[in-house]
Amino acid sequence: MHRLIEKGLMFGNLIRVDSPVLVDRYNRALVSLIGKTTTQDAFHIDISGYSPEIGDEFDDDLYLNHNGVNRQFILLTTEQQTAPLLNAQFSTSRGILRQFIRENQAQLFALTARDAVAGELVNSVYEVGKAARLFDLRKIRIEADTTGGTVRTAKKLGKMIDQFKSKPNAWFDDVLIAEMIGLAKETGDVTRNPVALKEMSFDQANFWTAHFGGLYVFRGVEHPAAISVGPKDALGELPIAYTMDFKDRAAIAKFLQLNDLVEPVAKARGIDAGAILHQKMDFVVAEVASTMGEDLTGATRRDLRRLGRHYAKLLPEEWQGMAALARWAEEDGPWPRITSDHPAYFYTLRAKPHADADLVNMLLSELSPLDIRQLFICHKEAFYRAYATWPDSKKSYVADFLEREYQVDKAGTREALFGHEDPMEEPQVQHPEPVAPQADIVERVGPWGAVRRR
Incomplete structure (x- = not known):
């Protein structure tokens, strides 16, 4: 590290x-x-x-x-x-x-x-x-509060001031006046310079927790669910309608769609979708090359393209799916049908603009772990765990890349990747609309497939 x-x-x-x-x-x-x-x-x-x-x-x-x-x-x-x-x-x-x-x-x-x-x-x-x-x-x-209890003391002094103002003949209450003077020496003039801190509370509806190997809880959405990084059966019974884990890819995809939480990168307006997809593809090449023992120290995009050609037959489905989508975005290629079963599926998504966009991007980063840039930005705990397992040459490449491409312009990189604009027009060739399941099927297995229901 x-x-x-x-x-x-x-x-x-x-x-x-x-x-x-x-x-x-x-x-x-x-x-x-x-x-x-x-x-x-x-x-x-x-x-x-x-x-x-x-x-x-x-x-x-x-x-x-x-x-x-x-x-x-x-x-x-x-x-x-x-x-x-x-x-x-x-x-x-x-x-x-x-x-x-x-x-x-x-x-x-x-x-x-x-x-x-x-x-x-x-x-x-x-x-x-x-x-x-x-x-x-x-x-x-x-x-x-301060370690000396300044806020608590100021609150007590404030009550005494109110009592002094409202109590008849308060000017003759020597004990009250003496106590007020003593407290004022600790707090200063609380009438001119209040030291009260705002009472604040926050709803905990949707959140991620590191407990139990990682768990995403979505209660404040139309179709609530919990998504576990590890096996869901190890969690026991949960007081929420549906529980999924990372093996339930189709169910997670439908959950994200039903709650309108994500959008395809290729359809997002105002970004260079092709450049984003190519960068993700480079990260996949880096994974393959490091596995094959290549030294990635100081590797440039040109080096990764060369390595990609050299190991073309070893490039996984994640790379193939993103390459097909990049051809659609840049070369007027056919719209690729990438379903939730495809390993590239979650690499092609980002959160829509809503209050929990960061949480959704965090979830997507764990579902697409070869995208080391998104993993670093959205989920540093998962990134550091993954980094510790990589060969030294990949560690060097990733550290150099993040320093060069992210550290110099964090805000610009985030805006380019996750900034939200109105979506582009639908492509000519679209995924077929899912047929609504019958009500008894929904009741039996849930709106996103056969996942455990309480």
Whole structure:
């Protein structure tokens, strides 16, 4: 992983903590949250305040996320909102933390100027020994305060001020006045500079979780379902109508279509579909070439085309399907019939514009793992796991490619791949419209095929 770290592709944008004052504040927050302190005098933290160096010291990568459910956080600066979230257990956690920091920017800036802010993403579930427990996660709310309790104290002072204003003869209540003066020394003038943090809660309808080998839960769609990365039977009974795993390709494809979650890359307006498909094809060639022992260090697109010709007979169906689609997009070739059974199918899709587009692209990246660029952008945990298994030459090629093609223009690359425009006109040759199954069949096996129903 050193190659990724050196190129800023892993642990990038972390916040360095090396000031004795900030280290002391961090330790006070650690004591308030987990009853421990660190001996480190310099370390890096992510958006939640998690430090990989301290994780190594404690031999616990979840020291701020006990049981991987209720994530705790430590804020030393509002600049943490630009940092990544390491060891993510839920796809929604980073977005929640970013929104919390953004919505309380001024208050947090003032609070962290004097102390660390410690808090927690709170829900009613403390452990997920069974997969069914994940479905008890309905709403996440945020609790936060400084280690000195400034927010709590300010709230108490505010109530006293209201009491002082409304109570008859309050000017003669020496005890109340003395308490207000004492609290004001800790909080400052809360009437002019409020230090209250917004009470925020977030619905947890659709999300990915790392628990149980990876599970996508879609409850906030017209046809709800859970999609497991591993075998669905290992999950036990789930409180949702339909459960699928990655072997149920046809069912997943129909789920995505019925809920109108995806669109073909080749039909998306405003992008160079041919260029995107060719790049995906290059990644497949790189996989084949590395398997055959080719040295991919410094490989260019021309090198990959040469390797593609050399290993033409070994190129898998993923490459063949995307090549046929590229011929349609660029050379007026026939519209290829690529069904969900075809290995290239999920490589040809991207999320439509909707609130859960990132989650859907994350799912698609796991269903098309040879597309290393999409895997890196959409699902870094899966990317790092895959990277660790690759031969060294492929690691070198992938790291060089991402540094050269993605790091220099992250926003532009994302826009080119996932930016949403009105779809193009339907091609002349289309997939036949699916015939609606009879009602009793739908009731028996579900709208997307023979998958397990509760």
